[in-house]
Amino acid sequence: MDVYIIGILWACWHVPSMFAIENCREMGTNFRPGFFIGVIAGSIFLAWLYQASGGSICIVSVWHATFNLFSGAAAAHGLVAAIVSTGVVAWAVLIVALEVRTWMRSTRSTAGPRTSLG
Helix, strand or coil: CCHHHHHHHHHHCCCCHHHCCCCHHHHHHHHHHHHHHHHHHHHHHHHHHHHCCCCCCHHHHHHHHHHHHHHHHHCCCCCHHHHHHHHHHHHHHHHHHHHHHHHHCCCCCCCCCCCCCE
16 A cells, blocks of 8 residues: 555646646646556556565665656657557556455455455
């Protein structure tokens, strides 16, 4: 749950970029819900990357800088930026799905023990 709170705080941290970066200003207000979803997905992905790398802030920083280069910089436009951003959201959805699956399998049901259907 902490990663979602961090994601919301991180989204708030990035709000000024909507006014400072020309790409964000050009997209108008319609892109803001997607922006916030993307930032929260990025938070989930970066938390996973941090854990998977054994706690390396360097790996997370390099990845974030690379992501910004391909999707958030002034030179980032069109298909490449869309593919990179969509990939992060898809990866975050997979991470959440796997975590929920793990949690569901390890938590005892209040209705009694889980039984196999197969």
